[in-house]
Amino acid sequence: MKSTSQEYRELQHSIGMTVTLISFGMMFASLFLGYFLVRFNSPVWPPVEIAQLPKLLPLLSTVVIGLSSLTYYWFEMKKRSSKWLVLTLVLGLLFLGLQWSLWAKMKEVGILVSHGMVPSMVYAFSWLHAGHIVLGLFFLSWLLLRKMDQDLWVKNVGKFWHFLGIIWLMMYLMLFVQ
Amino acid sequence: MAFVEQHIHDAPTSFWSKYIVSYDHKVIGKQFLWFGIFWLLVGGLMALLIRWTLAYPGVPFPVIGNLLFPHTDGVVPPDTYAMLFTMHGTIMIFFAITPILIGAFGNFCIPLMIGARDMIFPTLNMLSFWFSMASGVLLLASLCLPLGAAAGGWTSYPTLSTNIGQPGLGQTLWLLSLFLFGVSSTMGAVNYITTVITLRAPGMGYFKMPLTIWGLWLTAILNAIFVPVLGAGLLLLTFDRVFGTTFFLAGAAATSGKGDPVLFQHVFWIFGHPEVYILILPAWGIVSDLLSFFARKPAFGYKMTALSLSAITVLSTVVYGHHMYTTQMSPLMTQSFMTLTMLISIPSAIFFANWLGTLWKGSIRFHSPMLFSLGVVFVFGLGGLTGLYLASTSIDLYLHDTYFVVGHFHYTMAASVLLGGFAGTYFWFPKMFGRMMNEKLAKWHFWCTMIPLNGIFTGMMVVGYGGMHRRLYNPFIYEFLQKLVPINIFITVCAVLMGAAQFIFIYNFVHTIFFKKEVAPANPWEVGTLEWEIPSPAPHYNFKDIPHVKCGPHELGNPNLKNGRDFQYQTEEWVKA
Numbered sequence: 001m002k003s004t005s006q007e008y009r010e011l012q013h014s015i016g017m018t019v020t021l022i023s024f025g026m027m028f029a030s031l032f033l034g035y036f037l038v039r040f041n042s043p044v045w046p047p048v049e050i051a052q053l054p055k056l057l058p059l060l061s062t063v064v065i066g067l068s069s070l071t072y073y074w075f076e077m078k079k080r081s082s083k084w085l086v087l088t089l090v091l092g093l094l095f096l097g098l099q100w101s102l103w104a105k106m107k108e109v110g111i112l113v114s115h116g117m118v119p120s121m122v123y124a125f126s127w128l129h130a131g132h133i134v135l136g137l138f139f140l141s142w143l144l145l146r147k148m149d150q151d152l153w154v155k156n157v158g159k160f161w162h163f164l165g166i167i168w169l170m171m172y173l174m175l176f177v178q
Numbered sequence: 179m180a181f182v183e184q185h186i187h188d189a190p191t192s193f194w195s196k197y198i199v200s201y202d203h204k205v206i207g208k209q210f211l212w213f214g215i216f217w218l219l220v221g222g223l224m225a226l227l228i229r230w231t232l233a234y235p236g237v238p239f240p241v242i243g244n245l246l247f248p249h250t251d252g253v254v255p256p257d258t259y260a261m262l263f264t265m266h267g268t269i270m271i272f273f274a275i276t277p278i279l280i281g282a283f284g285n286f287c288i289p290l291m292i293g294a295r296d297m298i299f300p301t302l303n304m305l306s307f308w309f310s311m312a313s314g315v316l317l318l319a320s321l322c323l324p325l326g327a328a329a330g331g332w333t334s335y336p337t338l339s340t341n342i343g344q345p346g347l348g349q350t351l352w353l354l355s356l357f358l359f360g361v362s363s364t365m366g367a368v369n370y371i372t373t374v375i376t377l378r379a380p381g382m383g384y385f386k387m388p389l390t391i392w393g394l395w396l397t398a399i400l401n402a403i404f405v406p407v408l409g410a411g412l413l414l415l416t417f418d419r420v421f422g423t424t425f426f427l428a429g430a431a432a433t434s435g436k437g438d439p440v441l442f443q444h445v446f447w448i449f450g451h452p453e454v455y456i457l458i459l460p461a462w463g464i465v466s467d468l469l470s471f472f473a474r475k476p477a478f479g480y481k482m483t484a485l486s487l488s489a490i491t492v493l494s495t496v497v498y499g500h501h502m503y504t505t506q507m508s509p510l511m512t513q514s515f516m517t518l519t520m521l522i523s524i525p526s527a528i529f530f531a532n533w534l535g536t537l538w539k540g541s542i543r544f545h546s547p548m549l550f551s552l553g554v555v556f557v558f559g560l561g562g563l564t565g566l567y568l569a570s571t572s573i574d575l576y577l578h579d580t581y582f583v584v585g586h587f588h589y590t591m592a593a594s595v596l597l598g599g600f601a602g603t604y605f606w607f608p609k610m611f612g613r614m615m616n617e618k619l620a621k622w623h624f625w626c627t628m629i630p631l632n633g634i635f636t637g638m639m640v641v642g643y644g645g646m647h648r649r650l651y652n653p654f655i656y657e658f659l660q661k662l663v664p665i666n667i668f669i670t671v672c673a674v675l676m677g678a679a680q681f682i683f684i685y686n687f688v689h690t691i692f693f694k695k696e697v698a699p700a701n702p703w704e705v706g707t708l709e710w711e712i713p714s715p716a717p718h719y720n721f722k723d724i725p726h727v728k729c730g731p732h733e734l735g736n737p738n739l740k741n742g743r744d745f746q747y748q749t750e751e752w753v754k755a
Contacts, residue, residue: 015372015376016299016372019402020368023364023367023402023403023405026403028410030406031410034414034444034445037441113417120423120424123423124413124417127417
């Protein structure tokens, strides 16, 4: 059983984490606002002058990051055994690898950052998201090494990780599904 | 809500852990205070350089001119002038006002006034200060670059801030520095919000909090929501400059592809308008409290003041378009933004009337914090009224980017916040450092600041109405502006006087901290909020026992009080008036 003071401490940290996520969310929301302003101001969407964006790689990375959220959920809810956490970490790394190959692929088919709004957005949004994924992976490893038995940290790192999954889903829908 | 035990940790003993990497909110507050005062001096010197150039174009800056600009015999060169007004704005907003009002008073006052032993996340708090320090170092470094620091105005609109408008590393360092600063203040904001929500002492309801805390808390909320928006804009602009994306590049600035420079203005002002309220809300809160404390009366309409501050917080998020009337916005949009902007005057008028109501028939004690608070009432009233002109689209089209705007935002943001900051500094100084500042010097400081200050900013409004545009190196090459030379000289003389007056403050501040022996009493101002029940300076653990709050913060001047005082502490049973 948890004591009242422990529960209260969890509540305090949960409020702190929520405020933090609102801040992160506003950062991404401003990117999306820019996206919508550009999209609704352009006569054709997607603009015709650029080459087709890769379809398969972003789909794969979306699946991978979705799976990693699921494995984290199992880690949190079910057993609290480290294998699920390790799996989450591996899937996170795989996601980063897929993003990397997405960038390589885009370069290969001749889509460069300087080729206008759409490539700029695809690159910049995925860079920023990947940057946060790196931060998330850092938290996950730290959890694995130090704090696995503490509810407080498990919950808060989980919130951050799921949040990144949701952000990527939105980016995927906006940039690649259209 | 349950209450959690807040432990008393051992006081740090070494110099390093006590003053450098301290987790103590009071020490972090003082660190921010020193940091802010340092930058205030740097920004003030820049202001004087700007003013000198406007009054005497082509004349060498006296005394230190030759040292600063050896290549031009002490004359401020045009490109340096652009750099100076950019850096003056950046430094004053982000490195002087924010650290002093939010960093210093936020850190120092929040735990003390809500009855907590420390902030909820002390490590985050310490990181917040060291992130600001790092961003300050980056900004200083950008001043030493061969091509100079950022010079596209504090708003850094593209294309002024793209690689075409600003070659060199200066602008990039500016972007990174502000991004780091944004991270730092967001850390602070998360801390403040959570602390106020969860660490209020038993009995301290939201409507028993001092208005200072209301101001700081609302500021923190705006900060947590809108500073990340600036972060996004800064990152995208950095990408444009460093990695070759084309978000804000158009026309000659874009080698290929096309972006939209106005997009940056949207992002910037979505952040920028809440930012002006981020800066002013703490000052409003402090003044609302101090007026009541020194008029020896309960704050008139306390609840309405708190609620109207909240209403302003909400409204401030939906008015940013009034900065962009001249960007070919559709008339429908300008009309909506105009209406929303005008709406802000309703809650503003409410709390302003409450201020006057607090003063009405009070037995006012004219101590230095009160003088500065009354100064805020005056300058904010003036500044706020001129805001109505600028909110109106049809007038703004003519006044846009003139010195009228400069005068307006200096009255509201700079003058009010500066005076509010001084009021707070004089007021909490005994609790911070355990000494009383010299009252006579403080009063001299007030009058020597207040009179030239009004000369400067009213003068700016007059020259703005006369058609003088901001950011011109030498406006007097235009014939119709030549008549404005004398009044520009008047403004500059006032600026020099006001700058000189700040040395009274510096002397008083430094002398009291380091050389004054006399210890301040625990409650020199006879005020009932929680921080005045503990010794001065506040001890390491703040409160030996967490206080139980029984009444509001402004219980002053009640004739039914039997305890021989004209006020009651917040921990005392409330006596009906």
